[in-house]
Amino acid sequence: MKILIINGPNLNLLGKRDSNQYGSLTLTDIENLILKEYVNDEFSFFKSNIEGDIVNQIQNAPQKFDGLIINPGGYTHTSVAIKDALEIIEIPKIEVHLSNLSKREEYRQTQITTQSTDGYISGFKENGYLAAVYLLKKLK
Amino acid sequence: MKILIINGPNLNLLGKRDSNQYGSLTLTDIENLILKEYVNDEFSFFKSNIEGDIVNQIQNAPQKFDGLIINPGGYTHTSVAIKDALEIIEIPKIEVHLSNLSKREEYRQTQITTQSTDGYISGFKENGYLAAVYLLKKLK
Amino acid sequence: MKILIINGPNLNLLGKRDSNQYGSLTLTDIENLILKEYVNDEFSFFKSNIEGDIVNQIQNAPQKFDGLIINPGGYTHTSVAIKDALEIIEIPKIEVHLSNLSKREEYRQTQITTQSTDGYISGFKENGYLAAVYLLKKLK
Amino acid sequence: MKILIINGPNLNLLGKRDSNQYGSLTLTDIENLILKEYVNDEFSFFKSNIEGDIVNQIQNAPQKFDGLIINPGGYTHTSVAIKDALEIIEIPKIEVHLSNLSKREEYRQTQITTQSTDGYISGFKENGYLAAVYLLKKLK
Amino acid sequence: MKILIINGPNLNLLGKRDSNQYGSLTLTDIENLILKEYVNDEFSFFKSNIEGDIVNQIQNAPQKFDGLIINPGGYTHTSVAIKDALEIIEIPKIEVHLSNLSKREEYRQTQITTQSTDGYISGFKENGYLAAVYLLKKLK
Amino acid sequence: MKILIINGPNLNLLGKRDSNQYGSLTLTDIENLILKEYVNDEFSFFKSNIEGDIVNQIQNAPQKFDGLIINPGGYTHTSVAIKDALEIIEIPKIEVHLSNLSKREEYRQTQITTQSTDGYISGFKENGYLAAVYLLKKLK
Amino acid sequence: MKILIINGPNLNLLGKRDSNQYGSLTLTDIENLILKEYVNDEFSFFKSNIEGDIVNQIQNAPQKFDGLIINPGGYTHTSVAIKDALEIIEIPKIEVHLSNLSKREEYRQTQITTQSTDGYISGFKENGYLAAVYLLKKLK
Amino acid sequence: MKILIINGPNLNLLGKRDSNQYGSLTLTDIENLILKEYVNDEFSFFKSNIEGDIVNQIQNAPQKFDGLIINPGGYTHTSVAIKDALEIIEIPKIEVHLSNLSKREEYRQTQITTQSTDGYISGFKENGYLAAVYLLKKLK
Amino acid sequence: MKILIINGPNLNLLGKRDSNQYGSLTLTDIENLILKEYVNDEFSFFKSNIEGDIVNQIQNAPQKFDGLIINPGGYTHTSVAIKDALEIIEIPKIEVHLSNLSKREEYRQTQITTQSTDGYISGFKENGYLAAVYLLKKLK
Amino acid sequence: MKILIINGPNLNLLGKRDSNQYGSLTLTDIENLILKEYVNDEFSFFKSNIEGDIVNQIQNAPQKFDGLIINPGGYTHTSVAIKDALEIIEIPKIEVHLSNLSKREEYRQTQITTQSTDGYISGFKENGYLAAVYLLKKLK
Amino acid sequence: MKILIINGPNLNLLGKRDSNQYGSLTLTDIENLILKEYVNDEFSFFKSNIEGDIVNQIQNAPQKFDGLIINPGGYTHTSVAIKDALEIIEIPKIEVHLSNLSKREEYRQTQITTQSTDGYISGFKENGYLAAVYLLKKLK
Amino acid sequence: MKILIINGPNLNLLGKRDSNQYGSLTLTDIENLILKEYVNDEFSFFKSNIEGDIVNQIQNAPQKFDGLIINPGGYTHTSVAIKDALEIIEIPKIEVHLSNLSKREEYRQTQITTQSTDGYISGFKENGYLAAVYLLKKLK
Secondary structure, three states: EEEEEEEOOOOHHHHOHHHHHOOOOOHHHHHHHHHHHHHOOOEEEOOOOOOHHHHHHHHHHHOOEEEEOOOOOOHHOHHHHHHHHHHOOOOOOEEEEOOOOHHHOHOOOOOOHHHOEEEEEEEEOOOOHHHHHHHHHHOO | OOEEEEEEEHHHHHOOHHHHOOOOHHHHHHHHHHHHHHOOEEEEEEEEEOOHHHHHHHHHHHOOOOEEEEEHHHHOOOOOHHHHHHHOOOOOOOEEEOOHHHOOOOHHHHOOOOHOOOOEEEEOOOOOHHHHHHHHHHHH | OOEEEOOOOHHHHOOOOOOOHHHOHOOOHHHHHHHHHOOOEEEEEEEEHHHHHHHHHHHHHHHHHHHHEEEEEEHHHHOHHHHHHHHHHOOEEEEOOOHHHHOHHHHOOOHHHHHHOEEEEEEEOOOOHHHHHHHHHOOO | EEEEEEOOOOOHHHOOOOOOOOOOOOHHHHHHHHHOOOOOEEEEEEEEOHHHHHEEEEEEHHHHOEEEEEEOOHHHHHOOHHHHHHHHOOOOEEEOOOOOOOOOHHHHHHHHHHHHEEEEEEHHHHHHHHHHHHHHHHHO | OEEEEEEOOOHHHHHOOOHHHHOOOOHHHHHHHHHHOOOEEEEEEEOOOOHHHHHHHHHHHHOOOOOEEEOHHHHHHHHHHHHHHHOOEEEEEEEEEOHHHHOHHHHOOOOOOOOOOOEEEEEEOHHHHHHHHHHHHOOO | OEEEEEEEOOOHOOOOHHHHHOOOOOOHHHHHHHHOOOOOOOEEEEEOHHHHHHHHHHHHHHHHOOEEEEOHHHHOOOHHHHHHHHHOOOOEEEOOOOOOOHHHHHHOOOOOOOHHHOOEOOOOOOOHHHHHHHHHHHHO | OOEEEEEEOOOHHHHOHHHHHHHHHHHHHHHHHHHOOOOEEEEEEOOOOOHHHHHHHHHHHHOOOEEEEEEOHHHHOOHHHHHHHHOOOOOOOEEEEOHHHHOHHHHOOOOOOOHHOOEEEOOOOOOOHHHHHHHHHHHH | OEEEEEEEEOOOOOOOOOOOOOOOOOOHHHHHHHHHHHHOOOEEEEEEEHHHHHHHHHHHHHOOEEEEEEEEEHHHHHHHHHHHHHHHOOHHHHHHOOOOOOHHHHHHHHOHHHHHHEEEEEEOOHHHHHHHHHHHHHOO | EEEEEEEOOHHHOOOOOOOOHOOOOOHHHHHHHHHHHHHOOOEEEEEOOOHHHHHHHHHHHHHOOEEEEEOHHHHHHHHHHHHHHHHHHOOEEEEEEEEOHHHHHHHHHHOOOOHOEEEEEEEEOHHHHHHHHHHHHHHH | EEEEEEOOOHHOOOOOHHHHOOOOOOHHHHHHHHHOOOOOEEEEEEEEEOOHHHHHHHHHHHHHHEEEEEEEEHHHOHHHHHHHHHOOOOOOOOEEEEEOOOOOOOOHOOOOHHHHHOEEEEEEEHHHHHHHHHHHHOOO | EEEEEEEEEOHHHOOOOOOOHHHOOOOOHHHHHHHHHHHOEEEEEEEEOOHHHHHHHHHHHHOOOOOOOOHHHHHOOOOHHHHHHHHHHOOOEEEEOOHHHHOOOHOOOOOOHHHHHEEEEEEOOHHHHHHHHHHHHHHO | EEEEEEOOHHHOOOOOOHHHOOOOOHHHHHHHHHHOOOOOEEEEEOOOOHHHHHHHHHHHHHHOOOEEEEEEEHHHHHHHOOOOOHHOOOOOOOEEEEEHHHHHOOHHOOOOOHHHHHEEOOOOOOHHHHHHHHHHHHHO
């Protein structure tokens, strides 16, 4: 299965952020964890701090991938543009959050992009990505 | 691993509810699916429509189980009592919702019980339970 | 016609509550009033203070009854569980409130369970039950 | 018994509106239904799209009628003027809505006029008028 | 094409109102502007300060006209009655506002009637009417 | 001085309404009270339950009167149309309320029409009109 | 008649403030205006920027005065203490505001103290005080 | 004096919960503390996680007890049913909370059941119960 | 034990206020009641209508007293200054309200000062002060 | 006339989105439609998913164009940056939305960018662009 | 330059409050810091817990000072009276907060007094005063 | 000291914007002002309209700079992404706004990015940057 994993703003700095919320692995560590757990699948990792670049990637995903995993970071709560892009594409798509959003600040409770995904996983740190792959394969 | 799976109000009627939201399996179908996928683990299934009975089960879980999976159904959005019970016990605990809550009615957006779990999975119908077991084993 | 009439919390104490709001009859008086007005129909009366017991009754109603009348009392405003149960069953169902809810406290203005009924009657004290039977027969 | 039945804006177009919400009868059909069901009572039907005309009718009703049934249509949610008129008159008065308001748009949840009636009936389409007459006779 | 143009409360006083918001033309000037720009179409102009009269005109419009342009003035923000009337008729209907509503007072941001039109034009003063005719001809 | 006094919906029924709020005089009593107190001024009294008729009167007032006193009744809280009409005319204009609005229901706290008057007087029952005339003469 | 006139914070600076809102007279000018208009009554003028001093004055007023006029300035919108003091005393009491509060900032729309007065006058600048005396004499 | 002390959901687990909020005593410790401090009074202790069971106990309390102390736990914030039950019975009734609710989460600030008690005590941990008995004896 | 008891605005008028809410004793009666019940403790009573004076007293309390009881009256709901002063001092401190605040006006539901006390007692009229002393001795 | 037409995020995918809302034409189809209808004007089309790129284009527009038409897509509801850019430039500028925004999701009702345009057109699908050009020529 | 520095309630206790928020210096330490850094300017320091005293100082400031620095403490969020006083005086005026208000409790986010200053500085502890003097000299 | 100064969207157009709010200097003027006032420090100026570019700059800043000054322009109110980036880096960071935000539109009152800075300065136009440098040197 060919899977695109998109990470939004500041996720490139994982490992430097509060480990209670985000775990202690870097984004590269997480990528290796995924590659090691799912050796028979093909992954492409994209990370960007720029909202529009993420929209571009989402729009093009169906041409090259069978499924999409996205952690939109701070854009989860504000981006109607990413939400609309996710709504348009028709491959399976799953949203992952490292921390348990329901426990956090009020402004992180509004989930805009999430409404256009098949489902979401929140609170399991790096394991959330592994579960997302596990579920993408079920959704196929 | 010994796992308790609690299902709250109206989940005993799965299969009769809107399949777009909840999938087409009955609760027994889902239980069998779990047993079949995880043959080496031990599961106990509890279902009740009564808020206080669910509180009782949660309070007693740590004595007999290594982990807890709960779908509190309609109580997710209102029950401070279940939330407090989940907060007190110290085994890993995961909340599952069959439908993607972020897409549904306003009153389903307030997640009270969820704040006392390790994390939650929403929108993957029966597969949400499978992923919850998958994650419980990672959290161990 | 076989009709189930469910009364929720504190309705067993009718006659001791504010008669301006609830009328001066006891629940037994009301049951007798119904039996006397509709001698050719068959009624079953269920009352409980426990939310989950009411959910159980609703779930089982379609097997034994042609119609359901419910006064969920205080659960009207908070119970997603009762709402979901009412939504699942497919016999005609009518909600009755003794007092005129639109005149009362703010927290009684949110009507959760009502959204899953065919319709509702509010403000006519004991006569509301009589009108509910009258309407159930029209809906048949 | 002499009864005035007032229908507010757009109710003259019943039969052309969404039948799921309003039923498929025209206002004349409903009037005939009432006359046929209650042959021993005397009815006067008034319909108007003009808020002030409805206020005028309500103010004069006690001189000629024993009871009042009103479906204020869209004015239910905005008219303090109709609410005040209903509050002043002292004959029994019942509000009817064809659709189940608790299921509909947010702006239809504010019920201004309803607060000045004895009670209300919502969701039973044309049968709501029949039940209103049934109840008016109980209130007498 | 036969077009009805309805202007609501206080629009008869155009020319006396704040020209920054509404332009400096009178309603008659605007009518002449329309007639001059669209010489091959037939126009009927109706203006009233009375909500119910506007409802009446809307209800009757489909019998005589191919399209409807309405500026509901102050009723835009409060009239469920006009909204319902617009929803029922099936000819093309366009709402026009002289001023840019998004820049104005909070209470002018709630647009009730607008929800039942094909679309709306706001902020172009007298030219808004011309564009509405232009668009009605496209919608035909 | 020539003064127009406009009374809105249900004020024609003064004397039948709650005397704690509105005083015990009828509207005719109040008119006589004014005429007796201000024998050298000329008064015209207009009362209507119809929003649009009140708009018409306001629009025409400057041609015949030196000042305007208005009690918009229930329209105070909802009528953008009356507000706009008051804003356009340029004679002194004063709003009167019989009851002390700040003590009453939440929905009576929104004062739309008031924003377009010179000022307002609330809570002095019939004396409010007398004070309004007193002030109109100061504003002249 | 013996009348106490209390002016709250910053009213001692009248004449330096925005004359569109407050008029161009100083507080002394206004006091003289009152004394000149009502030569047969006895007035005591109290002004303070301190909330508690105003509470003290109100509490003691009934022992020496037949009526009270108060402009609580900025305390109108926040002072539960002044509100409670006004509620306790039983002489007639009138609140005056120089500007038309309904036209001003959102935070000036909450009127706490006003709820404990007989009524209020807003928007007539210095004339508001004259009308308050006029009304106090009617209330006597 | 015969006193019933009701403890709601999760209070059976006191001693395992955050001691900063709830103190370090178990519920049995607290019961012994009360018995030791008030040796001449008679106490009955009831605890349950089930809302409806608590309603039942409250309804029956007046037949056997002179006063009622209740800590409704998580139901404080949601239970209209318990509130209504408390309102109906006529013996003195006091609500106790171990923690200072005014300092805690937003959803714990809504106090539904409290409105039907004589008064409440919050923030004194186990001593709150002692003070409640002390006050019950004053209320007698 | 040396105890300071602070009473805020309008509490000096107890006995003249609504006895249903506040009881029928004067503040001096209450002081005598306390002195009589607790003959072995030393009390200082301070009352003021001025927010800043209360802040001053609180700041100086730890130098002379072992505990503080405060009824901030109307300042409970607005005073960040009193709240901050209470937070800074480190002796036990208890807030008392004569009436049951949870039953009263909306603006009395916001409890600012309370958040900086150990706990609070509300609804027991004069007995609330006695219970506060009882609890202060437990907190010592 | 030289006109710049800016299309924001996801508008490059028109034709793949819900045709009820957006029509069935692609963005290229719409561009051709415009070019065909207005053969004597000069158009430049810019589309981007990146908020900052759109800000750049707006800032530079006055140097090369006589007017600007913008459909900010999802940024309409969140972008203070685009709003500020539009406010700074002084050529005529019109906002277009394909769907009738007043009928859609709550989060699409907040129109930030719109406040800095001359006016807006919403609900006429591809024809909205044609009407925008029509109006730009009137505004010139 | 002659500068008045006003500190509001509880700032006299600096050094005893949470040093993370307020720093560890006392108010006297801060005054010395300012005097040492700006030896050529003349400073007057005023501190009070009483709202009205602060209003008095502000009103008189322009007669003796070239600029004003104010830290209104808890009154920042509630005092319309201080806000109005600041608005009236015409010397440069700067508001300082020791802590970063944007990070703190919800009720500290409403900034009433701030709206009448030239600008404000928040979060730099004692250095905020130094920067305020630095800026006052630029504003001169 | 090495300082990075970041300016967000539309700040490149300073000098063309409302001078009452933003002052009359261009961004280059401001840069020169800073360089002239602080000749011994080293400055790097970055400006961009693109949210993600600003996130990139912030993430890299600690490697090259001792302190950061940022004016996020319109992104202040919406960007969780910039907020998160600021939170992660550990050099001193100060937010500057040219205008006094507390006086401006409602949507500019929500300050998201500000919560992750040491402090902020608002309302002093170009001098705000100078004071920010002054404070950075104190924070060092």
